Amino acid sequence: MVQKAERLGGRAPGRPVGNITRGTTSPNRMRRVDRWLAGPQAWRLRTEEHPLAVDLGYGASPTTAVEMFARLRAVCPDLELVGLEIEPERVARGQALDVEGLSFRLGGFELALPRPPVAVRAFNVLRQYEEADVPAIWDTMRARLAPQGLIAEGTCDEVGRRAAWVGVDRAGPATLTVALRFGSFALPSEVAERLPKALIHRNVPGERVHDFLRAADAAWLAAAPLASFGNRQRWIAMCRTLKGAGWPVRDGVRRWRLGELTVGWACVAPRSGGLAL
Template sequence: MASSPLGRPTRGTTGTNRLRRNDRWIAASAAFRRADDPLVVDLGYGASGVTAFELTARLRRTRADAEVRGLEIDPVRVATADAQLAEVRAGRTPFPRDLRVSFARGGFEVPLADGRRPAVIRAMNVLRQYDEEDVAAAWRTMATRLAPDGLLVEGTCDEIGRVASWVDVRPDGSPLRFTISLRLAGLEHPSIVAERLPKALIHRNVPGERIHALLTDLDREWDRAASLSTFGATQRFLATVSALREQGWPVLGGRTRWRLGELTLPWEAVAPVAGP
C-alpha cells in the first residue's frame, strides 16, 4: 500500500457499463493477450468498484487467468470497493464469485507487490482535472510501471459510456495511437467526441490543430454518407471511415473495429502542433 499516492482524487463519477468500450479495447490488445502476466490496473476507478468488476469479467472471456487491481487515492473508496468485493465473493451480485480482482490505495506510482508489472494500466477520466502541461509527466510516471510490452490506456468518456476517446501510451511514456469510440445508433455527428477528448487534445480542437482537422473531416464525410442511413448507422460509419482513409488519413485497423464505432489513428496524425 502506498503511503503517499501520487496524484489527486478523481471526482468519483462511476456508472455501470460506463467503460464497456474501453474494456473491449483492452481485451483485444496484444499487450493483454500476449502478456506473461495478464494483470491489468484500473487506476482511479472512482466511487464504486463496478468498473473493475466489469473489466475483470470481460477480460476473462479472452484469458481465464486475467487479473485486475483497482487503485484509488481515497481510502474511503478502497473500503467501499472492498465491501462490494465481499458481496461478490458471497454470491450476492451478478458477477462470478471467483473474479480475480482486488483493490488498494495508490496513484500514478502504481504500487504493486512482488515487483509485478501490469500488462495494461487503464486510467480513464483521471487526467481531466489536471492541466495539459501535466499530461506528459503523468504518462511517463505510470508507463514506467508497465511490463516491457505493456500499454497505458488514458482517456475520457461520457457518463453513460456512449462517447469515448483514449490514447495508447508505450512503456517509455510516448503516445502510440489515438482512438475514438462512439455508439452509432442515434449519433448526430461524430464530433460530439470533442467534449470527451483526452486532456492532451481537448484544448487543441481549434483551427490549425490536427485534431480539429480530423473532426472537421469526420463530420463532413458523415454528412456525405447520410444516404446510407437507410441501411443503418453502421454502414454510414463504414463509408465515413473509408472516405477518410481515401483522403490520406492513416486510419488503422479494419472494418471489424470500425463496425464498433471505433476510429484509430497513429498519434502523430492528431498530435498537438506543440505538446505531448
C-alpha cells in the same frame, strides 16, 4: 469529498500520486474501452504469464472495475486485475468485493504493484489536471509498464455513449481512439467534449485534432446516402473514406462496425507543447 487539484509534484512523501476525483460512475460506462482492450489489444495480455491489469481511479463505486475484470478474463483466463484508488474509503468499499484474481488497493499514478501491468485503464482521472501535467503523468505510468504494456487514458460521458482515449505504450502516445454509440450524435466531432486532456483544448483551427474531426465530419456527411442501410454502414464508409484520404486509420471493418475509429497519434498530436511531435 474531492480535494482541490494540485500539481503532480505537490504531493507529500509516501502519498499516492494523484488527486481524488469526483468518483461518479455507472454500470457499463466503460464498455467501449474495455471492448477495445479485450479486442485488438488482447494480444498484449497474452505476452505475460498471469498478466496484471489495472483500473486506475475507479471512483466511488468498484462496479466498473468488476466489469473490466470480467471482460478481460473472458479473453485471458489467468489475468489478475487490481483496482487502484487514492481515497481509503473507496478502497475499503472495493475490498468487500475481493475475489481470486480481483483486488483493490490504495495507489495512484506511480502504479506501485508487485509486477508491471500489461494493461492500465485510466478513465476520467486527468480531467482536473492542467494540460502541462499530462506528459509527466504519462511518463510516471509508462515507466511501470510491462514490455508490451499499454495505458488507455481517456474520457467518456456519464453513460458511456461517447468516449475517446489515447493508447500510451512504453515509447509514448501511439493512438487516439474515438468510440460513439450510433444514434447518440449528429456529427462525429461531437466527441470533442470528451477528448482526453492532452487534446481537449486543441480542437481549434490550426491543430491536427481539429483537422481530423473536420475530416471525419465531412466523410460522415458524404456518406449520408448510406443512412437508409443504417448508421453502421455509414460509419464504415466514413472510415474507408478517411483511410483512402491518407489518414492513418487502424484496424478494419470488424472494429469500425462498433462505432469505433482508431488513428495513429502523429496525425492528432498537438502542434506545440510537451505532447507535440
